[in-house]
Each structure stands twice: as structure tokens, then as C-alpha cells.
Amino acid sequence: MSQMLLAPRRYIQGDGAVAEIGLHAARLGTRALLVSGRRALAACGGPIEAALAGSGLSCHRELFGGECCESEIARLVCVAQQNGIDLVIAAGGGKVIDTGKVVAHRLKLPVIVLPTVAATDAPCSALSVIYAETGVFERYQLLPHNPDCVLVDTRIIANAPVETLVSGMGDALATFWEADTCARSCRPNVLTGAKAPLRSALALARLCYDTLLEHGLAAKLAVANRCVTPAVEAIVEANTLLSGLGFESGGLAGAHAIHNGLTVLKSSHDRLHGQKVAFGTLVQLVMEGRPAEQFQQVLEFCRSVGLPVCLDDLGIHAPTRDDIRAVAEAATAPGETIHATWFDVTAATVEDAIWTANALALNDRSQRVSR
Incomplete structure (x- = not known):
């Protein structure tokens, strides 16, 4: 193809x-x-x-x-x-x-x-x-x-609320990791039908991720003061153009499917799209068994700019097993983008990854407080 x-x-x-x-x-x-x-x-x-x-x-x-x-x-x-x-x-x-x-x-x-x-x-x-x-x-x-x-x-x-720029970074954060998953699996992209991203799509997705890490915090602080700086221009380009081209031509995978699953919980509805996608990215990394240093890099970026890293941050307080099972079942519905992963993903797989990503984030937070 x-x-x-x-x-x-x-x-x-x-x-x-x-x-x-x-x-x-x-x-x-x-x-x-x-x-x-x-x-x-x-x-x-x-x-x-x-x-x-x-x-x-x-x-x-x-x-x-x-x-x-x-x-x-x-x-x-x-x-x-x-x-x-x-x-x-x-x-x-x-x-x-x-x-x-x-x-x-x-x-x-x-x-x-x-x-x-x-x-x-x-x-x-x-x-x-x-x-x-x-x-x-x-x-x-x-x-x-x-x-x-x-x-x-x-x-x-x-001049818009700084939270919107940060949410855009959360959406853009998933771009590289989802495109990388699609490149590994060579399964059909639900958006384009193509079986593997072009190298140019992967390069754009990687540039998007690198731009977030380099300029994200500076851009957030500038917009908090209603300033336009080179960092703001870079992050706006990453959130809008690089992420837009990267996700569409690179493919979607776990992070956006988990976002979709989270919408079944009414308590998440007042959170922005990118806030839920950011947590979905952490869940995807756990689900795929990515190296600990990659999870930690994404976690630290989220913390630095103020993106959610756990369920509580998303307004999902004291969720039950049934709550998270419902999220996992919605995230793995037939046709969902999570099935672009290079292995078969079940609702149980996602449920375990959500609880584990949440626990890792809470553990990291408690260790920071105790220092």
C-alpha cells in the first residue's frame, strides 16, 4: 500500500x-x-x-x-x-x-x-x-x-488562557510516540490507510517532540505574561503544524484511544482534550513496555508545564475498578486507534496500564515531596 x-x-x-x-x-x-x-x-x-x-x-x-x-x-x-x-x-x-x-x-x-x-x-x-x-x-x-x-x-x-497552550502541548506530546508505534507495527493507519509512515512524517513527529522539550516551559511562561517570543512561535508551530501533519500522516495509536475512553467518565468532561491525551501518552508508554527513562522524560515534561500525570489531576477522584474498566473497554472498541499497536491490545491490557501509570506518577510525586 x-x-x-x-x-x-x-x-x-x-x-x-x-x-x-x-x-x-x-x-x-x-x-x-x-x-x-x-x-x-x-x-x-x-x-x-x-x-x-x-x-x-x-x-x-x-x-x-x-x-x-x-x-x-x-x-x-x-x-x-x-x-x-x-x-x-x-x-x-x-x-x-x-x-x-x-x-x-x-x-x-x-x-x-x-x-x-x-x-x-x-x-x-x-x-x-x-x-x-x-x-x-x-x-x-x-x-x-x-x-x-x-x-x-x-x-x-x-492573549488566550495559558492553559490552552499547555493543553496543545499535551496533544502534541502524543504525536511522536503514536507515530513511532505505527512505524513499528506497520498496521493500517485508520486515518490514511497507509501501512507505514513516510520518513518525512516521522521526522516531523520527532521535531514536534524535540520542540516541546526545548521550548515548552519558556513558551508557557511567555504566554502567561501575554508575550510573543521565539519560544512561543516554536510551540505554536509544534502544537498546530508539526503535530497536525505528524499525527495525520504518522498515525494515531494508544494515547488518543485512551483519551476517547476517558470521555465515558463525566468527571473528565471539564478537562481539555490535550490534558487527557497527555495522560493517555503515559498510559501508552506503560502499556507498550517502553524503557523507564522514556516514561520518566515524558512525566517530567508534563510536570514542568503543568499537564496532568494521574487520574486525580484529571478530576477523576477515587475511581472504582468498574470506572477504569469502562474506560478501557471504550478505548479498545473495534476500530479504535489503539489497535495500531504492534501487539494485540485488550481491555484488560489497558486497564492494567492505566492503574500502573497512575501509580508510577503518584509514586514519583511522593518521592519529590519527601526530598
């Missing part, structure tokens, strides 16, 4: 880049549907509309309903049809972006993605994560092509 590398048609990043959206939108349409949440509209709605008007485009604003689910997608499709829309612009976080991509796909329209947080690697991918209205993971929606344009204004990112 052929190998492949997937990417958006254009990627633009920089301080003040939102002012350029009209130039790129004018290539794609004349009447835009701007889908965004209230906070994202406050952050960039005015500049987007001004830039579009300056390039001769009209714009219809529509508030996002809050969940990337079938009912919200259908509602926005109707809004677009009623207003003669020929271009979709999705501005906000991962769920807004995923919704906008599906809406554009169903209407056969181009889409521009403008993330207002660097919290996930959703912006660059030809994939949307569909949830139930209750927030429980339902399925991956594979799309025929990547976004036509991804535009990232790092000043907007730096």
Missing part, C-alpha cells in the same frame, strides 16, 4: 497574521460564514470582518453551539444554505474548527481555519472528532481533503 503525507493547502503563522485573512479568503469565495464562539469573536471577530471587507468579501457571523455534534453541524449547514455562503471560516478552538470543517465538506465549500488557541492539532487535519450532545466521543469523521488555509495569529494565541 502507498505511503502518504497530508497537509493544508496554505499555512500562515505570525504576530498580527489575522490582518492577512482577506488576501487568502479572496482566492476562495465572496460571502463567508464565520463560525465562532463568543470569546473567539471578541478576540478576532472585528479584525476578521474588517480584513474581509477590505478584500471585497461579505461576512455572516454565527455563534457556535458548543459541541461538535450532528445537530450543530446540521444547523450550521442550514444557516449557510439560507445565506448564500460560498466560504466557511472557523475561528476558535478544536471543536469549533472540527465543526467548521465538516460543514464545509457537506456543502462542498472551501474552509479557512483560524485557531484562537493553540490547544489541539485540529486546525491542519482532514479529520473531525464527532461527539454526542452530552460530550461523549462518538467517532472520527474522515474528510476528503485538508483545510484550504490555516491562519494562526500568535498574538491572539498569546
Whole structure:
């Protein structure tokens, strides 16, 4: 089977880049549907509309309903049809972006993605994560092509809550480890169908990981002070572009499946996507029997930037055996990405790995306190 590398048609990043959206939108349409949440509209709605008007485009604003689910997608499709829309612009976080991509796909329209947080690697991918209205993971929606344009204004990112940047690091953290698993197993990538990542995909995934280790803490501290620095630019690129290309062309494995499993516990719903993926990465490393120093490196990185390392950090307090068994069963459902692992994974395998990763993190924490 052929190998492949997937990417958006254009990627633009920089301080003040939102002012350029009209130039790129004018290539794609004349009447835009701007889908965004209230906070994202406050952050960039005015500049987007001004830039579009300056390039001769009209714009219809529509508030996002809050969940990337079938009912919200259908509602926005109707809004677009009623207003003669020929271009979709999705501005906000991962769920807004995923919704906008599906809406554009169903209407056969181009889409521009403008993330207002660097919290996930959703912006660059030809994939949307569909949830139930209750927030429980339902399925991956594979799309025929990547976004036509991804535009990232790092000043907007730096003004967003620092927790969103850290969550993006948690999502990006899984990229290398999952791609490495897919390369070892040569099992079909559920996203592309390819049996092994290209060397370029693996190189991007590795660069993503190395960038996190080198610049993660400095970027977090800069954004905590609403500053744009070279470290912030590097981490935004890692969270958005490197992780986006790396996960889609490299493949998903255990970490994201465990994230999906965690969504069956209502107590985890107020945690961000990347926070759950970070813990899922630790679980994946335990499950795969990776060397202790690799687990420790990931654990220490998570601690340094403030990512969750145990169940309690995720708001899952005093879970029962039944709770974790339910997570494990959801993570190993047929078609889940955990089956890209180079050995057969069962719910019992995942359950044991969750408890063990949790215990290792708690043990490490207690040792630090006692020093």
C-alpha cells in the first residue's frame, strides 16, 4: 500500500497574521460564514470582518453551539444554505474548527481555519472528532481533503488562557510516540490507510517532540505574561503544524484511544482534550513496555508545564475498578486507534496500564515531596 503525507493547502503563522485573512479568503469565495464562539469573536471577530471587507468579501457571523455534534453541524449547514455562503471560516478552538470543517465538506465549500488557541492539532487535519450532545466521543469523521488555509495569529494565541497552550502541548506530546508505534507495527493507519509512515512524517513527529522539550516551559511562561517570543512561535508551530501533519500522516495509536475512553467518565468532561491525551501518552508508554527513562522524560515534561500525570489531576477522584474498566473497554472498541499497536491490545491490557501509570506518577510525586 502507498505511503502518504497530508497537509493544508496554505499555512500562515505570525504576530498580527489575522490582518492577512482577506488576501487568502479572496482566492476562495465572496460571502463567508464565520463560525465562532463568543470569546473567539471578541478576540478576532472585528479584525476578521474588517480584513474581509477590505478584500471585497461579505461576512455572516454565527455563534457556535458548543459541541461538535450532528445537530450543530446540521444547523450550521442550514444557516449557510439560507445565506448564500460560498466560504466557511472557523475561528476558535478544536471543536469549533472540527465543526467548521465538516460543514464545509457537506456543502462542498472551501474552509479557512483560524485557531484562537493553540490547544489541539485540529486546525491542519482532514479529520473531525464527532461527539454526542452530552460530550461523549462518538467517532472520527474522515474528510476528503485538508483545510484550504490555516491562519494562526500568535498574538491572539498569546492573549488566550495559558492553559490552552499547555493543553496543545499535551496533544502534541502524543504525536511522536503514536507515530513511532505505527512505524513499528506497520498496521493500517485508520486515518490514511497507509501501512507505514513516510520518513518525512516521522521526522516531523520527532521535531514536534524535540520542540516541546526545548521550548515548552519558556513558551508557557511567555504566554502567561501575554508575550510573543521565539519560544512561543516554536510551540505554536509544534502544537498546530508539526503535530497536525505528524499525527495525520504518522498515525494515531494508544494515547488518543485512551483519551476517547476517558470521555465515558463525566468527571473528565471539564478537562481539555490535550490534558487527557497527555495522560493517555503515559498510559501508552506503560502499556507498550517502553524503557523507564522514556516514561520518566515524558512525566517530567508534563510536570514542568503543568499537564496532568494521574487520574486525580484529571478530576477523576477515587475511581472504582468498574470506572477504569469502562474506560478501557471504550478505548479498545473495534476500530479504535489503539489497535495500531504492534501487539494485540485488550481491555484488560489497558486497564492494567492505566492503574500502573497512575501509580508510577503518584509514586514519583511522593518521592519529590519527601526530598
